[in-house]
Amino acid sequence: MKTDELVALLAARAEPVPRHAAARRFAFALAVSLPLSIAVMALEYGVRRDLVQTMFWPMFWIKLLFPACIAVAGFVVVQRLARPGVRVRAAWLGLAVPVLLVWAMGLVTWLMAPVDERSAMVWGQTWRTCVFNIALIALPVFVASLVALKSLAPTQPALAGAAAGAMSAGAGAAVYALHCPELAAPFLAIWYVIGMALPVVAGALIGHRVLRW
Amino acid sequence: MSKSDAETVLHDLFVRGLDGDAVAYRDFLQKLSAHLRAFLARRLFGWPDEVEDLVQECLLAMHNQRHTYQSDQPLTAWVHAIARYKMIDLLRSKAGREALNDPLDDDVAVFAESATEASDARRDLAGLLESLPDRHRLPIVHVKLQGLSVAETARLTGMSESAVKVGIHRGLKALALKIGKSSS
Numbered sequence: 001m002k003t004d005e006l007v008a009l010l011a012a013r014a015e016p017v018p019r020h021a022a023a024r025r026f027a028f029a030l031a032v033s034l035p036l037s038i039a040v041m042a043l044e045y046g047v048r049r050d051l052v053q054t055m056f057w058p059m060f061w062i063k064l065l066f067p068a069c070i071a072v073a074g075f076v077v078v079q080r081l082a083r084p085g086v087r088v089r090a091a092w093l094g095l096a097v098p099v100l101l102v103w104a105m106g107l108v109t110w111l112m113a114p115v116d117e118r119s120a121m122v123w124g125q126t127w128r129t130c131v132f133n134i135a136l137i138a139l140p141v142f143v144a145s146l147v148a149l150k151s152l153a154p155t156q157p158a159l160a161g162a163a164a165g166a167m168s169a170g171a172g173a174a175v176y177a178l179h180c181p182e183l184a185a186p187f188l189a190i191w192y193v194i195g196m197a198l199p200v201v202a203g204a205l206i207g208h209r210v211l212r213w
Numbered sequence: 214m215s216k217s218d219a220e221t222v223l224h225d226l227f228v229r230g231l232d233g234d235a236v237a238y239r240d241f242l243q244k245l246s247a248h249l250r251a252f253l254a255r256r257l258f259g260w261p262d263e264v265e266d267l268v269q270e271c272l273l274a275m276h277n278q279r280h281t282y283q284s285d286q287p288l289t290a291w292v293h294a295i296a297r298y299k300m301i302d303l304l305r306s307k308a309g310r311e312a313l314n315d316p317l318d319d320d321v322a323v324f325a326e327s328a329t330e331a332s333d334a335r336r337d338l339a340g341l342l343e344s345l346p347d348r349h350r351l352p353i354v355h356v357k358l359q360g361l362s363v364a365e366t367a368r369l370t371g372m373s374e375s376a377v378k379v380g381i382h383r384g385l386k387a388l389a390l391k392i393g394k395s396s397s
Contacts, residue, residue, distance in 0.1 A: 001338035003246050003331045006269050009357040010276045010385075011239030015378075017231045021280035083281045084298065085290030153278040155298040212302075213274070213389070 022079040025148040030075070030171070033144035037137050037175045045133065045179040059183045062105075066188065067173030069098040070196060074167030078145065081160040082152035095166055099193060106189025121184040127191050130180065134195030138172025142199050146206065154211050161207015162200050169196035219248065219324035224288045231279060244327070246272055249296060251326035256300060263303060265334040271299050273389045293323040302393070341391045349384030352377040 001009075018024070041047070054060040073094025080086045110118055124130075145164040154160030173196050182188070223244060230238025249268045257263050275295055282291050342350060347370075355366040356377065367374045 001269075001334065001342070003250075003265060003269055003272070003334065004243070006272055006338060007239060007242040007246060009353070010272065011230075011235050011242055012357040012360060013363070014230055014233060014235040014238040016233035017280050019231075020283065022283075083283065083286070083291070084278070084294035085292070086286060153274075153281045153295065155294050212393075213278075 022082045022152050025151060026075055026079050026082075026145060026167075029144035029148040030141065030167075033140040033168075034171060034175075036140035037172055040140070041137050041175045041179055044136075045176075047178050048181065051178065054183075057183065059185070060177070062102075062185075063177045063180065063183070063188055063192075064174055066098050066102050067170045067177065067192065067196065069170070070095060071167055071170030071174060073098070074163055074165075074170050078149065078160060078163035078167050081156060081163050082149055082154050084153050084155050102185070102189050102193070106186040109185040118186075121186040122190060124182040124184060124187040124191070126180065126182060127187070130176075130182070130187075130191040131195040131198065133179075134169070134173045134176050134192065135198040136172075137176050138168040138196075138199045141168035141171045142203065144168075146203070146210070149207070149211055153213060154207070157211035158204045158208040161203035161205070161211055163203070164207070165199035165201070165203025166196070168203075169199040172196075172199070219244075219327075220287065220289050223248075223324065224284075227279075227282070227288060228284045231282070231284070242272060242276075245275070245292065246331075247327040247329045248292075248324050250331065251328035252296060252323045253300060254328060255326070257303075260307070261332070263307075265332050266336045267299060267303055268331075269334055269336070269338060270389070270392050271296050273385065273392065274299055277386055277389055289324055296323060336392065338388070338392075341388060344391065345384055345387055348372070348376070349380050349387055352380035353384045356381055 048054060073091060076091045076094060077088050080088050080091060110121060113121055142165060145168055146161065149160055149164050173192055176195075182191075223241060226237045226241035226244070230241050246268055249271050250264060253267050253271075254261070254264045257267065275292065278295065282288070342353065345353070351370050352366055352372070355361045355369060356363060361369070363374050363377050366372070366377045370377070372380065
């Protein structure tokens with residue numbers, strides 16, 4: 001087939017194309033998968049019984065808003081990476097700054113705490129399960145965002161997969177925070193960050209393989 | 214035509230094409246293929262035979278991914294990113310590492326030249342089209358090649374109108390996939 005024929009073929013009966021496809025597809029993916037994540041959390045783990053009380057503690061809000069910031073930044077980054085020729089620019093900061101702030105907060109809290117309370121702050125009561133729980137709750141959003149990404153055109157598949165992982169990790173950890181009994185900043189700085197790193201790494205590895213187009 | 218003129222003209226045609234103006238879209242693809250040809254020929258001087266195949270592959274990819282373009286974005290950047298992605302794919306499958314040392318980062322150069330003289334594509338796109346299943350191939354052949362309407366094609370093939378539209382859409386994606394497989 002000659003190129004002119006291909007051009008004629010592609011242009012014949014061109015239909016209008018909806019705008020802002022990338023942002024809309026990720027928003028749709030979230031709308032479908034976030035309720036699933038919440039259901040996994042509510043049914044498998046259960047919402048904290050003292051949720052109303054905890055709402056008066058600043059640490060609860062930090063635990064909720066820190067991953068939520070990562071989710072929002074991940075959304076911005078992934079929908080940029082899904083479109084050819086769009087640079088991510090300052091949106092990277094939205095992923096990096098919350099983590100750095102929580103690390104700083106965790107370190108300061110740890111240093112200021114009496115020595116015999118330090119290990120409790122780091123390990124809490126749930127460090128064994130926290131990482132895995134966050135990854136599991138993030139899974140529905142993870143799958144949905146990779147499906148959305150597959151319908152778009154990431155020119156850096158591994159990076160785009162990692163960003164989709166970051167979005168789902170943030171969403172998953174924010175949902176998990178409604179269950180999680182821990183309230184120490186060092187715990188958050190270590191185990192939440194590791195839990196959120198899992199989907200990011202998985203996204204990079206899977207993205208590299210399945211997101212080629 | 215200078216680079217920024219080309220950007221303005223192509224951007225205008227493309228945006229009208231995205232709104233459903235088939236004439237503008239065809240004009241856009243035609244001009245775009247000339248730019249792609251010049252752009253790729255300069256970078257694939259080692260493999261002149263590959264140029265036309267890659268032009269076609271890029272056109273098909275850009276058509277299939279046209280929903281990822283937002284009109285506030287420079288068209289040059291979008292076109293360049295896709296052309297570069299497809300070219301790296303080809304170089305990777307072809308020559309391995311050393312070919313990647315070519316300077317690929319001059320992102321403004323894609324509209325700098327234009328070559329309308331098409332050599333023959335070596336890959337037989339028509340043959341690949343033949344290998345698609347009927348539910349994809351027939352809508353493409355009737356609507357896109359013979360210019361029938363979606364309704365006429367639906368009547369002719371016994372498919373529903375939405376199946377015809379989906380068939381065209383999926384068929385072109387499948388074609389792009391087959392190209393990817395046939396070249397690597």
